[in-house]
Amino acid sequence: xxxxxYTKIRNKRSIRNTFLFWxxxxxxxxxxxxxNGQMRDIMYYVVIAAIYFSAVLVIADKNYRFFYIAIxxxxxxxxxxxxxxxxxxxxxxxxxLLFFLFVIYxxxxxxASSKIVGALEFIExxxxxxxxxxxxxxLFRVVYANDPNSFNYPGETLRETADFLxxxxxxxxxxxxxxxxxxxxxxxSLSIFLSVTGQLYLAMIIAMLVGKYLSLPKDDxxx
Numbered sequence: 001x002x003x004x005x006y007t008k009i010r011n012k013r014s015i016r017n018t019f020l021f022w023x024x025x026x027x028x029x030x031x032x033x034x035x036n037g038q039m040r041d042i043m044y045y046v047v048i049a050a051i052y053f054s055a056v057l058v059i060a061d062k063n064y065r066f067f068y069i070a071i072x073x074x075x076x077x078x079x080x081x082x083x084x085x086x087x088x089x090x091x092x093x094x095x096x097l098l099f100f101l102f103v104i105y106x107x108x109x110x111x112a113s114s115k116i117v118g119a120l121e122f123i124e125x126x127x128x129x130x131x132x133x134x135x136x137x138x139l140f141r142v143v144y145a146n147d148p149n150s151f152n153y154p155g156e157t158l159r160e161t162a163d164f165l166x167x168x169x170x171x172x173x174x175x176x177x178x179x180x181x182x183x184x185x186x187x188x189s190l191s192i193f194l195s196v197t198g199q200l201y202l203a204m205i206i207a208m209l210v211g212k213y214l215s216l217p218k219d220d221x222x223x
Contacts, residue, residue, distance in 0.1 A: 009061065010120050017123045020054040023047060024130040028169070032162035044161045045081060049074045051134075052099070058127070059106040069099060090145055093138050100135050104128050111205070117213040125205050129172075132201065136168030136194045137161065143187050150187040153180045172198030 027047045034040045052070035060066050076092040079085065107124050114121055141164045143150050151158055151167075158164075158180065167180045174195050182188040 055103045137164035
């Protein structure tokens, strides 16, 4: 069994990770259900801003200097949207990409170094997968912004956040419905990388969590 301060830390992390999970859930699964338009775009911007700050809370137990990064990312998003800076949007996307990669790295290290496995570790593993899907959507958006002919897709444009999220998770899960497909070599390579990485992550994280869980004493399980 573990001391009370350690339990309090885990409880705090569980609450913060659960909040991040629901924000990601709304961003990925809910907002896209609304009619296309300015209101839906605003909802995406508001929720992704909340995800930035929630992710900071998840990785920073006491040191909140990462809040400056979240604030910077929000300001970059606002400036890009407010002044319709298409070229600057690539810089904004890459900045958010690096931030999410850092968050994923911190969560992976935390799971790997944890001596016990409980609900916290499972929700952290889920958050990593959801953030990885968001990263994929950011990457595909950058590729599309650089060359709109990088993808074959139905309709006239492929600019909606929902479209990139959809293609990202379809690629990561290796479903491959075929309605959106990569057209040039870089987009194809990126799609292969994301699909392989997604499958490797699932295999390794499941093996790690199950292995840790089975090796625990009975009293320490599901803390």
